[in-house]
Amino acid sequence: MTTQLDILVSAAQINQRVEELTAEIADRLDEEAVVIGLLQGAFVFMADVVRGLARHGKTPRTDFLWLSSYGDSHESGGRINVLADLQKPIGGRQVLIVDDVYDTGRTILFAKSYLASKGAREVLTCLLARKPLAAELPAPDYLGFDLPDRFLVGYGLDDAGRGRGLPDICAVKT
Numbered sequence: 054m055t056t057q058l059d060i061l062v063s064a065a066q067i068n069q070r071v072e073e074l075t076a077e078i079a080d081r082l083d084e085e086a087v088v089i090g091l092l093q094g095a096f097v098f099m100a101d102v103v104r105g106l107a108r109h110g111k112t113p114r115t116d117f118l119w120l121s122s123y124g125d126s127h128e129s130g131g132r133i134n135v136l137a138d139l140q141k142p143i144g145g146r147q148v149l150i151v152d153d154v155y156d157t158g159r160t161i162l163f164a165k166s167y168l169a170s171k172g173a174r175e176v177l178t179c180l181l182a183r184k185p186l187a188a189e190l191p192a193p194d195y196l197g198f199d200l201p202d203r204f205l206v207g208y209g210l211d212d213a214g215r216g217r218g219l220p221d222i223c224a225v226k227t
């Protein structure tokens with residue numbers, strides 16, 4: 054990427070927080086729980102969450118829900134589109150949503166009510182990062198980091214489709 058970036062959270066800090074979070078989550082997940090990643094942003098964090106859970110003795114089923122509202126823009130389009138649905142029913146099950154960032158909150162709000170409408174018994178949320186706007190909204194059950202109101206890239210987060218593979222959470226220099 055040619056964009057100038059500041060590192061806000063290093064890969065080592067992420068690893069340590071994932072270890073703490075997954076220890077807590079493992080205590081709460083029941084044997085039939087399903088961990089659901091929101092594509093695309095969650096895929097890197099999700100991979101670390103499920104491996105952390107395994108280190109803490111839990112190997113839940115996984116699934117993905119592909120939602121989109123930003124496209125290539127830095128602003129939410131307001132409308133959430135379901136680009137690809139879950140592959141298996143979740144009726145009566147505890148689910149844990151994993152996503153990269155809680156910003157306007159539209160995506161998580163939508164995902165929670167969507168999964169509840171599919172019959173989930175309990176919907177828990179695990180967010181890697183929260184922006185200041187979302188601090189006014191209901192807190193996620195599990196949160197990695199509170200970060201400033203800057204456009205984030207790396208560790209799953211993209212800038213117009215690029216940068217998801219960067220190992221740190223960075224912010225675009227303006």
Ligand SMILES: O=P(O)(O)OC[C@H]1O[C@H](OP(=O)(O)OP(=O)(O)O)[C@H](O)[C@@H]1O
Pocket residue numbers: 091092093094095120121122123124129152153154155156157158159160161211
């Ligand atoms: O709290 P919000 O304002 O709703 O923003 C958060 C959502 O925005 C991004 O998704 P995006 O629609 O860009 O799709 P992506 O996951 O494919 O990047 C991100 O991955 C979150 O899911």
